[in-house]
Amino acid sequence: MKLIIAIVHDDDAGELISSITEKGYGVTKLATTGGFLKAGNTTLLIGVQKEKVDEVLDIIRDVCKTRKGIVSPPAPIIGGTGVYVPAPVEITIGGATVFIIDVDRFEKI
Amino acid sequence: MKLIIAIVHDDDAGELISSITEKGYGVTKLATTGGFLKAGNTTLLIGVQKEKVDEVLDIIRDVCKTRKGIVSPPAPIIGGTGVYVPAPVEITIGGATVFIIDVDRFEKI
Amino acid sequence: MKLIIAIVHDDDAGELISSITEKGYGVTKLATTGGFLKAGNTTLLIGVQKEKVDEVLDIIRDVCKTRKGIVSPPAPIIGGTGVYVPAPVEITIGGATVFIIDVDRFEKI
Numbered sequence A, B, C: 001m002k003l004i005i006a007i008v009h010d011d012d013a014g015e016l017i018s019s020i021t022e023k024g025y026g027v028t029k030l031a032t033t034g035g036f037l038k039a040g041n042t043t044l045l046i047g048v049q050k051e052k053v054d055e056v057l058d059i060i061r062d063v064c065k066t067r068k069g070i071v072s073p074p075a076p077i078i079g080g081t082g083v084y085v086p087a088p089v090e091i092t093i094g095g096a097t098v099f100i101i102d103v104d105r106f107e108k109i
């Protein structure tokens, strides 16, 4: 058994969960927040048999798209020759950040 | 050290947390959502010494009960001979889904 | 790759996240609840290369302070000689409770 911890964009979470449950897999959803952009995102816990990990990763690849995010500039910089307002910076937010962890024991009670 | 990740029904969470802390164990609660029924449930993180894992599993077995859930039918199906409304399907929701993970290092700062 | 799961006090979370992202590390925040005091706290997921774990632990040590918490006494005890109201008990809440877990595979999709 492996535990897949996938951090995905909120806009992809609904479709991703449906695709995962349609294939008969179990999934639990956590509402989380990105440390850098401080925007809400979604973390999924997906426990699967070892030989099914790649199938679930394929579903994540199909559904989760790369997006652009805007990092609001730090406060304007007041220098000798006037005020300088740094332009907002566009960054790329990946489709998913995925950690795969070994599960010692799995119990359904 | 092992980390127990237990996904339980909201109605069992309060009693389960009390039973675990009364025995002197540490526990952290996450409000989560089931992927299939889309209903709220509770995920507990319980870090325990390896030889105490079975004692905590016994507490979970004592407290967490199996329940029935209703899966609302998909939309009515409109066919040649009229409208067919599939009956709601009753499914069984287990007492707890438990992942036990090995902890490399544990630090209290 | 290691996954650091750090449970910290809400009051330290903002500064801790900034210090971690300033060093270029990724971090995801979960709003959680302590099992014993039933007060809100924060759980951080921080995926880092193995040789960077100690640097992140140092950041956590710098930022997270030990605090006092009050455990409200259980209900007053009515005995033969009158009502006895146990005094509130002061306990120490550590700076951080940290689990470090081995990651089998890490994927950026």
Ligand SMILES: Nc1ncnc2c1ncn2[C@@H]1O[C@@H]2COP(=O)(O)O[C@H]3[C@@H](O)[C@H](n4cnc5c(N)ncnc54)O[C@@H]3COP(=O)(O)O[C@H]2[C@H]1O
Pocket: A007, A033, A034, A035, A036, A037, A038, A039, A041, A069, A091, A092, A093, A094, A095, A096, A097, C020, C021, C022, C023, C024, C025, C026, C027, C028, C029, C045, C046, C047, C048
């Ligand atoms: N310290 C830093 N310096 C410069 N740029 C930074 C940065 N931290 C993040 N970014 C950039 O900002 C995007 C959003 O990060 P955020 O922390 O809000 O949201 C993150 C975070 O919640 C989670 N995440 C990513 N890497 C992680 C890690 N190593 N550990 C824990 N969570 C991670 O996945 C979300 C998306 O990450 P992704 O890498 O696709 O996209 C990241 C990355 O492009």
Ligand SMILES: Nc1ncnc2c1ncn2[C@@H]1O[C@@H]2COP(=O)(O)O[C@H]3[C@@H](O)[C@H](n4cnc5c(N)ncnc54)O[C@@H]3COP(=O)(O)O[C@H]2[C@H]1O
Pocket: A020, A021, A022, A023, A024, A025, A026, A027, A028, A029, A045, A046, A047, A048, B007, B033, B034, B035, B036, B037, B038, B039, B041, B069, B091, B092, B093, B094, B095, B096, B097
């Ligand atoms: N392998 C796994 N990885 C991560 N989390 C897991 C998991 N297995 C179970 N869970 C978590 O535990 C809850 C209860 O699962 P249980 O299997 O007892 O009870 C399940 C099961 O009887 C059924 N079910 C779940 N997924 C299904 C699927 N893909 N197809 C058919 N039935 C499903 O619906 C009940 C409620 O499921 P729901 O998703 O709402 O809520 C799930 C989910 O949050």
Ligand SMILES: Nc1ncnc2c1ncn2[C@@H]1O[C@@H]2COP(=O)(O)O[C@H]3[C@@H](O)[C@H](n4cnc5c(N)ncnc54)O[C@@H]3COP(=O)(O)O[C@H]2[C@H]1O
Pocket: B020, B021, B022, B023, B024, B025, B026, B027, B028, B029, B045, B046, B047, B048, C007, C033, C034, C035, C036, C037, C038, C039, C041, C069, C091, C092, C093, C094, C095, C096, C097
């Ligand atoms: N082994 C473990 N597994 C999972 N999560 C863990 C854990 N150990 C600690 N935590 C998390 O860290 C928070 C702070 O724990 P700390 O041990 O510093 O500070 C604790 C400790 O001094 C005391 N405490 C906790 N559980 C206790 C128990 N069963 N009996 C007596 N005192 C307890 O109350 C403080 C606040 O506890 P609270 O539960 O509200 O909040 C806890 C809990 O959310």
